[in-house]
Amino acid sequence: MKQGSDKNSSSANTALEQWRKQVLRKKKIKNARTLVRISLATMAAAVFAVLFLMPIVLTITNSFMSASEISANYGQVFATTDSGGKMYISEKVNLKFIPDMVSFSQYITVLLKSPEYLLKFWNSVILVVPIVGFQLLVAAGAAFGFTRYRGRVKEMIFFIYIILMLMPYQVTLVPNYLVSKWLHVLDTNWAIWLPGIFSPFAVYLLTKYMRRIPVSMMEAAQIDGAGEWQIFRKICMPLCKGAMCSIAILIFIDYWNMVEQPLILLSDAEKHPLSVFLSKINAGEIGLAFAVATIYMVPPILVFLYGEDYLVEGITYQGGIKG
Amino acid sequence: MHFYMKRKERKKKTGSSPRTRRGKLVSAGYLLPSAVGVLLFFVLPFMIVIYYSVVDNPISGQFVFLDNFIMVFNNSAFRQAAVNTLTFSAVAVPLAVVLSLFLAMMLESKIPFKSQFRTFFLSPMMVPIASVVLIWQVLFHYNGMMNEVMGFFGADKVDWLNSSYAQVVIVVLFLWKNLGYNMILFMAALSSIPKDIIEVAVLESAKPNQIFMHIKLRYMSSTILFVTIMSLINSFKVFREIYLLKGEYPYPTMYMLQHFMNNTFGRLDYQKMSAAAIMMAVVMVIIIGILFLTENYFGKDVEG
Numbered sequence: 054m055k056q057g058s059d060k061n062s063s064s065a066n067t068a069l070e071q072w073r074k075q076v077l078r079k080k081k082i083k084n085a086r087t088l089v090r091i092s093l094a095t096m097a098a099a100v101f102a103v104l105f106l107m108p109i110v111l112t113i114t115n116s117f118m119s120a121s122e123i124s125a126n127y128g129q130v131f132a133t134t135d136s137g138g139k140m141y142i143s144e145k146v147n148l149k150f151i152p153d154m155v156s157f158s159q160y161i162t163v164l165l166k167s168p169e170y171l172l173k174f175w176n177s178v179i180l181v182v183p184i185v186g187f188q189l190l191v192a193a194g195a196a197f198g199f200t201r202y203r204g205r206v207k208e209m210i211f212f213i214y215i216i217l218m219l220m221p222y223q224v225t226l227v228p229n230y231l232v233s234k235w236l237h238v239l240d241t242n243w244a245i246w247l248p249g250i251f252s253p254f255a256v257y258l259l260t261k262y263m264r265r266i267p268v269s270m271m272e273a274a275q276i277d278g279a280g281e282w283q284i285f286r287k288i289c290m291p292l293c294k295g296a297m298c299s300i301a302i303l304i305f306i307d308y309w310n311m312v313e314q315p316l317i318l319l320s321d322a323e324k325h326p327l328s329v330f331l332s333k334i335n336a337g338e339i340g341l342a343f344a345v346a347t348i349y350m351v352p353p354i355l356v357f358l359y360g361e362d363y364l365v366e367g368i369t370y371q372g373g374i375k376g
Numbered sequence: 377m378h379f380y381m382k383r384k385e386r387k388k389k390t391g392s393s394p395r396t397r398r399g400k401l402v403s404a405g406y407l408l409p410s411a412v413g414v415l416l417f418f419v420l421p422f423m424i425v426i427y428y429s430v431v432d433n434p435i436s437g438q439f440v441f442l443d444n445f446i447m448v449f450n451n452s453a454f455r456q457a458a459v460n461t462l463t464f465s466a467v468a469v470p471l472a473v474v475l476s477l478f479l480a481m482m483l484e485s486k487i488p489f490k491s492q493f494r495t496f497f498l499s500p501m502m503v504p505i506a507s508v509v510l511i512w513q514v515l516f517h518y519n520g521m522m523n524e525v526m527g528f529f530g531a532d533k534v535d536w537l538n539s540s541y542a543q544v545v546i547v548v549l550f551l552w553k554n555l556g557y558n559m560i561l562f563m564a565a566l567s568s569i570p571k572d573i574i575e576v577a578v579l580e581s582a583k584p585n586q587i588f589m590h591i592k593l594r595y596m597s598s599t600i601l602f603v604t605i606m607s608l609i610n611s612f613k614v615f616r617e618i619y620l621l622k623g624e625y626p627y628p629t630m631y632m633l634q635h636f637m638n639n640t641f642g643r644l645d646y647q648k649m650s651a652a653a654i655m656m657a658v659v660m661v662i663i664i665g666i667l668f669l670t671e672n673y674f675g676k677d678v679e680g
Contacts, residue, residue: 090485091485091486091487091488094482094485094487095487095488095489097482098479098482098483098487098493101479101482101493101496101497102493102496102497104552105496105497105499105500105552105555105556106496106499108500108503108508108511108512108515108552109499109500109503109508111511112507112508112510112511115510115511127514191409191410191413192410194406194407194408194409194410195406195407195409195410195411197403197406197407198403198404198405198406198407198408198410198411199407200403201399201400201403201406202396202399202400202403204400207407210407210411213414213419214414216661217414217418217419219605219609219660219664220657220660221609221612221613221656221660222612222613222634223612223633223634223637223652223653223656224653224656224657224660225418225422226637226653227421227425227637227646227649227650227653228417228418228421228422228424228425228653229417229421230641231421231424231425231646232416232417232420232421247413247417248417248418250413251410251413251414251416251417251418253410253414253418256410275399280402281399281402281403281406282402285406306501306502309504310504310505310506310616312505312506312615312616312619312620313613313615313616313634313638316619316638317637317638317641327506328504328505328506329506331506331507331509331620332506332509332619332620332621332623342510343510346506346507346508346509346510347507349504349506349507350503350504350507353502353503353504354499354502354503356502357498357499357502361495361498364498365494365498365560368557368560368561368564369560369561369564371561371602371606372561372564372565372598372599372602372603
């Protein structure tokens, strides 16, 4: 009896041992596999990162080339757009990662000697900043309106907002043009400002966010005697601060990049933002182009470095369109 | 139950109170500025555009029904632009969805420096197109770097921007710009899939590709829908790249609907523009509707 049980337990022990070894081996294989998988993924990510960053980095490094170096390297690329026959044009296009000699001459020329670029930069600022500010302001009110006392009419209006938001610019362009013409604001900044300020984009996003605030919170405030303005000011706005930042960044990127609107609505090239003007730099001034391009990148990059988390949160809120 | 009763009661009680009515009015007041703006700048002019698209000309107002549409449709420039735009979207949008899902899964597979990689992938979204166009011109020039790299592998030189290869270039530029944005959406969706469901599937010895096909994809179906719609809308913005690279009349395969619109604006042909805009709106509504229906079909038994 005793012997039997002993035998049994010992055989059970060896079986257990074997099983344990097997599990360990499997674990090792699994670990090795995950290690391989992760290192492969990291390498792929690194390759993608290089591809994604290269154009940006190249633009910045090339902005520190002197004008003569630019025209020697890239003269051929840009010479076709103009009669710039004076400059030396090399046989090959040498894409350089690092300039032969770091020079600030591009920046000095742009900042001190050719005010037209700074003027266009200022045009961009003038066009974009009011849109960001006022679109947020209008949207804050509208989102509050959509959040409080939801009813069928409001849901229908909200649906119209969603449809409008999903329309590509080619569709809203003609209506925009007609309104600007009737209001006699064509060729003025108002033609860009007004449709921008009332764009449904921020309303949609902020409403989605505000509707997540528990209704009980607002009701409690109401019972305590708060009016709608106080609920808006003291409950909704503080809770939506982060969302407002996210949306502001998204609006800013979108309008800083605008090309279609000024082309149609501002026929006076003097009023064009730098985003349009940059493509019209002729070959004679190509020595400055990289510096101008870099200067134009600075505001969005600063916004990005400062508010990346807000941006990510804002994009995330955009998802889930049905919610 | 108790809670429900209470709420119902409360609703009944407050439904007719003057205070609630006043609140409703005030909240509508908050909505008013935006609603008026949208009405004035988007909805009403759109109605007028519909009107313009079916009349002979705005002054006589003669009803011609579909004549304008037929005229626009028979316009060879419009047809080329429409075909180019559709081809581009049909290629670029699926690529943007699949590649960004791939990037998101790559970042979610516990790789080191995840947040740095996220920053890198997102950075093209921030950079104005106008700023990087110079580099694209240098890269894709006939004697540029792309051809040198291609030559290294023994391929022939290609005039990237002035041949049918131009479409490849704009797909690449589109992906470069938009993958990061889509990736963020997918990352959020991936991290919101309930962990316990995947654990159960693993316990029941589901293979990784089964988990991916039957659990992850279904849970992400609404995100896939959204990413597809956003990529579609953004794919119409590729005009910016093309315009900044090549101006108003690029190589024919890069001639997009926006080019057609811009050039029609030059002639102020309202009927043509209106008809084109309406056609595009209708096509958009149809495509988005189909996408929604597909998503409803595939994601119906998943909550959230």
